[in-house]
Amino acid sequence: MEGPPVSLLNDVTSFVASALRYPRGFRAVVTRSERDGPTQLLELYEFEACPYCRKVREALCELDLDYLSLPVAHGSPRRGALKRRGSKVQVPYLIDPNTETEMYESDDIVSYLYRQYGLGRSDGSIVPLPRIVNDGLALAASAARLTRGSRCRVPNSRRRLKPLELYNMEASPYCRKVREALSELDLQYVVRNVPKGSPQREELAQRGGKVQVPFLVDPNTGTAMYESDEIAAYLEERYGVPAADN
Template sequence: MVLHAINTATAFVATWARFGLGSRVSALGPRPEKPLEVYEFEGCPFCRKVREALTVLDLPVVVHPCPKGPSRYRAWVIENGGKRMFPYLVDPNTDTAMYESGDIVRYLFRTYGAGRRPFLLASGPIGNFSSQMASLPRLGRGTFYRGTVEPEQLLELYSYEASPYCRLVREVLSELGLPYLLHNVARGSRARQAFVARSGKMQVPYLVDPNTDTALFESGAIIAYLRGTYRA
């Protein structure tokens, strides 16, 4: 209980360091037919900027965690993209694949947005520094691969970037290298109504695991489930 309280407190600090960016949806443009795909890991400050943009733009995305170590998706990115660099975005709707968080953010807002980028996603060095500061309180959580049993079907996570409780769950998914379909449901999200119809209430994080017919609220319960089910 004490450790979970400390983890939650430092996750809140990470949110404050980004001034709550990734808690609310902005003006939206066209919607993609297929979910985007992103190869990233939770402890990466540059990956954070892309996740924030995805939340602000209310985009569903398949997350392929690439923590440091022998994670299978890290090797895939090197083989298919040619570089050991993260984040890496794949958009099957436009046959686009790209590195560099700044380029990815600009692409996302140009393709799926209808307004200006938030300051911390448009300010270059200031935004990068703020994101690096947000990583410090978490002491590298979500950065290193800890081994996993590979699921047959994608897990699903209802989340939004600025939620400290969702951050705790995403860190464990990253460390275990578990791919998942991320449903962003920040304030103003068009997906909230369907989420409430599915889950029964507006509360995140919410994990759905079709491999075991399991659905869970509460970050502590989800983390215990993931570690108990998928840690190798």
Template sequence: MVNHQMKVIQALASSLTEGGRGVSGTAFPKQPEKSLKLYEFEGSPFCRRVREVLTLLNLDYEVYPCPKGGQKYRKIVKEKGGKNRFPFFIDENTGVQMYESQDIIHYLFKHYGRTGTTPKKFAHYPKIPVVALAGTIINGARGVWINRKIKDRAAPEQLLELWGFEASPFTRVVRAVLTELELPYVYHNVAKERWQDMGPAVLRLKPGKYQPLAGGKREKTVEIMGRDIQVPYLIDPNTGVKMFESAQIVKYLNQQYGH
């Protein structure tokens, strides 16, 4: 447990390096009919840029983890795009397949943003992602390399489902394990929609019973969870497991898929 708490602290420090990106998002996303697909790995600073924008736009998407040394999805990226470079993004609604984090970000704002244009703070990233790279190092480079124990294990029949948002340190720890185990999953973004959402579930800035924004994405998420929103939340349709608490989720994933 102490080791897990240290990982959460490192993940929190990693989130702080980005100055609040990956926390807030629109309550009313333009979710496409067909699921967006992202081939990436948690520890990549370039992938992180894209995940932050997906949180801002509050879009759900499928994640196909491609850690270094991975055997499953790296070869698919090479087959589809011709090279092993990440992130690799697919939108089956438009037929688009693309590399390059900045190009993906422009595309996401154009098709799923409110105005169709990329905000200035997201339009010109430095070529060398110093800040995001520092975040990866602070986080112990978790979510970079494959867990060698599972190199030849087949992927589960159905995609797992994870609720969270990019900057959540508890969710970051779980995403790193999912990456290292090469477990594909649907990522349900539940970005903070307004100031009343800010703070952890047990200590939000607004005291009293939590009330999500009416008609917003978080209100629908409360119905799914059957309680106040808390992330990460995992559903594994392969086993019927539904669970909160990052430490318990990590333990479950390693026991179920880490051999």
């Protein structure tokens, strides 16, 4: 477990990453109560350290959309499945079973999500940013976290595990630390987005007792918990050893 100085540095760099992207992924532009659907869960091949994946995750949060995260950090065995599905190992890769849409390219995915689920509203930027500036800020946010969430640390497949659930707000520096651990441990998980204004916050309060993120639910062990450092420690202890499918 990290000592106090390392833990403090971890928190500070995560706050820096959030500040570089503010206000993206913080507040709902459209809530699930304002639209019909989607009825089926979207899927996203991604990994936490990828700046282009970050842009898609921000849009999903702003649109109050849940999705299944399929981590494919460097070294992940799941990269083979991505190549078979989409013909190349490139992220982000979105699958929307509601419209039978599958696509690469972050800007194309963000445009699709807002067109399909955004009710004609613009994204969560304070002012429109040129693409080069938007990409540059996303890259800077990744650089602030060094290599966290970029490389898979377990060689075994996780196919027999049920997906974990994470109540999440993309802009939260504490959620980021948990997503990094999930990415490095190659654990697929359902993202339950709860940006500011989301009606799903009521569900979070009922399920966990308060509105606070991150909140992890592990159906494989019956565990449910708050607090990012405790969640990361739990994930490391439970899934960090290279045992066959745990």
